[in-house]
Amino acid sequence: MNTPSGVFLEAQGGEEDVECFLRGVREQAPPLAVISSVRSGDMTPVAENGFAIRESGGGGNAVQIAPDCDVCPDCLRELFDPADRRYRYPFINCTNCGPRYTIINGIPYDRSYTTMAGFTMCDQCRAEYEDPAHRRFHAQPNACPVCGPSLRLFDSRDNNVDGEPLETAVSLLKRGKILALKGLGGYHLAVDACNDEAVRELRKRKKRDEKPFAIMSPALADIAEFAVFDETEKRLLSGPERPIVLLRKREGNHIAPLIAPANGYFGVMLPYTPLHHLLLRDAFPALVMTSGNLSDEPISYRDDEALRRLADIADFFLTHNREIHTRTDDSVIRVFQGNPIFLRRSRGYVPRGITLPATQKSVLAVGAELKGTVCLTRGDKAFLSQHIGDLQNSATLASMEETVHHLGQILKIEPQVVAHDLHPRRATPPCPYGVLHGGKRVGGSGTRGDFRWYRIRTGWNHLGRRISGRRL
Ligand SMILES: [Zn+2]
Ligand SMILES: [Zn+2]
Known part of the structure; x- marks a missing residue:
């Protein structure tokens, strides 16, 4: 069972098996598990068989909350597999990936204490959630197109735009429009990073004179076209935390000069939500992905607030009905003399x-x-x-x-x-x-x-x- 002090396990079997299990807890932990300590002791065996998970209990207070995490390779494969039931579903996740800190509003970490509480799982999702052998076993934000959150595209006067929201958003961006995009910890403003006119317009409307805009690219190969990175920077870019990494500009690149004027660096990141992957893949080598705010104000994260504050900046809004509970900006890292330095420690790292x-x-x-x-x-x-x-x-x-x-x-x-x-x-x-x-x-x-x-x-x-x- 989950308790506020951590996970409590009872295992019984032959001595060797139990020891092997105990080693496995550490050595075969799931990718996102951070095991700070393991304490164990003997108990009197009871006449019980099988596997059960008990209701989460109260008490203690040593628990830690996981940060938000990029889409894992398994979910990414399903996302682009036409045979999968979550094919192109922007809210795909599993126990190894997905939103955490930004959707949690209480502990223990159970669905009822997240902004997924309002979505009732369909039979198929429920079966995955309850199957200990499944990758989505107790994945709290588990969802699919039948039962989970969905996208909505509208203009700056809150009128719905016809057509499939994602495809339409891509074509609007291609036409140089400014899109407010609901992400993990807040709204971004996105434009085509290779479109000079669109970038100029965004800068003007955002009242931002010189500060560079961050860029998101679908893959490392696309980043290599316009920026230079070494092994450390590559590792940071592609880690599950997905921070913005400051990279030296490559000479003669095709990125709009106004993105980072009078600056030798680009702030670059890879996609970190299924929605980002869907928006960028095969569509753009780079999108501007800058915080959805007016200069000096915090990033917008509530839908009505975003519409109010960003209506004069964005032409269109691509949002969804999974609420963001906690506003969290992108993290920013720079590598200096081979070591990463945080310029901003935020999404992906907080609250580790x-x-x-x-x-x-x-x-x-x-x-x-x-x-x-x-x-x-x-x-x-x-x-x-x-x-x-x-x-x-x-x-x-x-x-x-x-x-x-x-x-x-x-x-x-x-x-x-x-x-x-x-x-x-x-x-x-x-x-x-x-x-x-x-x-x-x-x-x-x-x-x-x-x-x-x-x-x-x-x-x-x-x-x-x-x-x-x-x-x-
Ligand atoms: Zn996953
Ligand atoms: Zn479902």
Whole structure:
């Protein structure tokens, strides 16, 4: 069974078999499993046979939530197999791939705590979901064209566009139109990356003068046409996290110059949802795939909000009815002297825990004003949030507040200490935790390095329980 502290297993059999099983747990773990520790002990055998999964239970709080992940090779093969029942189905996934962090709204990680809760599985999907030998056994976002989410294409006044949404979207992009596209963690704005006029128009409407646009290409071979990459960059590009990687431009490439003017690099990524694969394959060597926002505002992720905010930028919207619960931008990495450096650690990596040298009090760190993220610690693990942005407007501040709340909720963390940048003109109030959640700062503040710390004594935290503070 799944418990909030992790997976709990009972196995019985001959000693050798049980040991072999225990080794298998580590050595043959599914691709997305991250095993932080295995603890085992003896039990008295019981007269039971067969295999059963019990209802998820409560208790403990050591659980970790998986990041979102690119389509796995098996699903990709099915996606383009005309004989498969999920042929060209934009929401194909399995236990080895698909959305996670962006659709989870509670724990344990069960379908009822995701934005897939409203979709009832058809008999075929249900059979896969319940079959321990199947790749979709307990794949929470499991879906097919019969029972799962579907696409919708409409114009900037919310009028449906005739025709098959995906094919029509491709032909609109070919004609140089600007498409708002609902992705994993938010909306992108897409245009044909080789169409100078379309890129110019996007830049104008987005009010973005110079900052480069990210590009998505269907395959490494297409990227090699316009950018240069080494083994490390190749590995990063094609890893399941699918970040944007900064790559040196190749001389004489066909990418519109306005994508990254006065810049020696392109920000490039490979497709990471079935929808991306379907949109790009055999259609475009590269699409601009830039965050769906006005400059300096957070990426749009709710449908009505996206329509409102992007109606003046996008000509058309390609969306679907699977809700995004958590806004998450693309991650951005640059390789420097052979080592990857995060310029933005977000989708694909969040909320993977980072191990600290020692167990400590739970800290909420709200970081600095520019390129903000938050961090919550629990025991010897630190959980950094997705990229939130520059905290220079109310929309971004609200996004930070949402993130603190959500991360605390799914990881079951009640911070005892708050740390933030000491800059006196930082946009957040002096004790962000207090203002965010109605708490009140009392006594015991001080400075350590660049950070100010506080003791917090009164007020209610975001989990609705009273908090008390201790020294960091
Ligand atoms: Zn898969
Ligand atoms: Zn189905």
